[in-house]
Amino acid sequence: MVAHGWQPAEIHRIARRQHHVAGRLVAIHLRRHLDHHLRQHGTRLVDPRWQDQVDELGEAAPHSRWFASWRDRCRLDRATAYLRTGELLIRLGALPALRALIPPPGSPASAQLGQSASDPALHKVRGLLAKAESTEFEAEAAALTAKAQELMTRHAIDQAALDIGRPVGSPATVRIAIEAPYVDAKSLLLQMVATQTRCRTVALSGLDMSEVVGFPADLTAVELLFTSLLVQAQRALTEAGSAGGANARTRSPSFRATFLRSYAIRIGERLEETNAHVMAGTRADSARYLPVLRSQEEAIDAHVAREYGTLSSGRLRGGYDHAGATSGRLAADQAELTSGRLRDS
Numbered sequence: 001m002v003a004h005g006w007q008p009a010e011i012h013r014i015a016r017r018q019h020h021v022a023g024r025l026v027a028i029h030l031r032r033h034l035d036h037h038l039r040q041h042g043t044r045l046v047d048p049r050w051q052d053q054v055d056e057l058g059e060a061a062p063h064s065r066w067f068a069s070w071r072d073r074c075r076l077d078r079a080t081a082y083l084r085t086g087e088l089l090i091r092l093g094a095l096p097a098l099r100a101l102i103p104p105p106g107s108p109a110s111a112q113l114g115q116s117a118s119d120p121a122l123h124k125v126r127g128l129l130a131k132a133e134s135t136e137f138e139a140e141a142a143a144l145t146a147k148a149q150e151l152m153t154r155h156a157i158d159q160a161a162l163d164i165g166r167p168v169g170s171p172a173t174v175r176i177a178i179e180a181p182y183v184d185a186k187s188l189l190l191q192m193v194a195t196q197t198r199c200r201t202v203a204l205s206g207l208d209m210s211e212v213v214g215f216p217a218d219l220t221a222v223e224l225l226f227t228s229l230l231v232q233a234q235r236a237l238t239e240a241g242s243a244g245g246a247n248a249r250t251r252s253p254s255f256r257a258t259f260l261r262s263y264a265i266r267i268g269e270r271l272e273e274t275n276a277h278v279m280a281g282t283r284a285d286s287a288r289y290l291p292v293l294r295s296q297e298e299a300i301d302a303h304v305a306r307e308y309g310t311l312s313s314g315r316l317r318g319g320y321d322h323a324g325a326t327s328g329r330l331a332a333d334q335a336e337l338t339s340g341r342l343r344d345s
Contacts, residue, residue, distance in 0.1 A: 005098035008053040010209070013177060014095065015088055021074040022088045027059035028070050035061060037105035046105045053102075098204075099211070099307075101173055122220050129228045159217060164288060168295045171303045174219050176226065178208050181253070185260035186230065192268030193226045196275055198297050200304050202311060213304055215296050233263050236331035259327050 008030045016023030034054045037046055071081040132144040178186045190210055191201045199214030199222050212222055237259060241251050304311070 004095065005100040006095065007102050007175070008050060008057065010098075010175065010177070011092070012057055014091065018088060018091055019084060021070075021076065021084055022091075024059060024074060025070050025085065025088060027054075027057040028061045028066055030054050030057065031059050031061035032066060034105055041106070045107065047102050047107075049102050050105060096207075098175070099173065101175060122217060122224075125221070126224055129224055133228055133231045164292055168292075168299050169215075171213050171296075171300045172216055172219060173211050173213050174223065175204075175209050175211050176223065178210060180208060182257050182260050183208050185257055185264060188261060189229060189233070189264035189267060190222075190226050192264050192271065193229065194222050196268060196271035197222050197225070198293065198300070200300055202304070202308050213300055213307075215300075229267060233260060233331060236263075236327075240327050240331075255327075259331070262326075263331050 011030070012023055012026050015026040031054055034046065034051060043051075067081075071078070074081075076084065128144045132140075135144070176190060178190065187201070187203050187210055190212070194201045194212050194214070197214070197218050199212050199218050202211045202213070204210060212219060214222065237256060240255075240259070
């Protein structure tokens with residue numbers, strides 16, 4: 001279950017989609033697998049990101065009779081338990097191999113994301129965006145996201161200045177799950193956010209995931225902003241549905257798919273406008289740090305070409321709804337943004 005590059009959260013997601021009891025079985029197996037390596041080797045051969053994902057699954061694994069314990073917890077008879085297990089093994093066995101972004105327990109742990117996980121500036125941005133998403137007061141949300149934008153912009157300039165004269169290094173890759181429905185439109189939103197944060201996205205066909213290539217702080221900024229914008233889009237969709245009342249159009253798949261596509265395109269435009277504005281405001285210092293940003297972008301493009309070859313643009317599925325497009329652009333105009341790291345526009 002842990003081979004072929006799949007991470008704990010990704011395997012659990014596939015299993016849970018098949019059946020909730022299959023998700024619990026995978027979580028218990030992953031917990032037992034990790035605990036075995038911790039007993040044998042301690043944390044020396046366990047990547048902390050792998051352990052974090054397993055811990056988040058929240059399952060405790062008994063050291064004995066674990067299969068029977070799972071069956072009892074899920075209230076399954078013996079025949080149903082074996083049936084669910086067989087279905088799960090067939091499903092997992094058919095999964096394609098993925099790039100190993102996090103080494104499984106027993107492999108030399110890497111620190112691929114470097115400082116991004118513990119960077120104080122990014123930690124503050126994460127907290128500010130979480131508060132902005134949860135507050136019901138628009139003025140407070142605007143103030144929180146404005147502060148997040150200020151922190152990220154200053155952080156980008158400071159980091160680029162520190163990197164002057166240093167080797168560019170190699171880009172990193174993260175995978176981001178795109179939950180159904182409307183995977184195409186949500187993937188487009190991720191692409192817009194990533195492009196304007198100097199990252200690149202590659203959609204994994206049929207798996208509802210995308211790989212994002214970039215440098216550590218940029219990748220973290222992409223994940224933060226993408227998640228925040230998805231929350232805001234869902235809130236706007238809910239409000240549009242409520243405002244429509246008995247009008248079924250605002251709840252139709254065509255309306256919602258068009259809404260999200262229009263939202264994504266307008267968000268991309270706004271991010272590009274924001275980046276151009278910030279770059280204009282720092283023009284006097286740009287000669288110092290822009291070469292670093294350009295070198296990083298060139299390294300990303302070279303990495304994508306080497307690892308993925310020639311990429312083609314995906315075709316967006318679904319019909320077009322004029323009201324959905326209008327509502328999507330309006331929601332994007334009202335969404336709070338943080339620009340992430342600067343892009344050389």
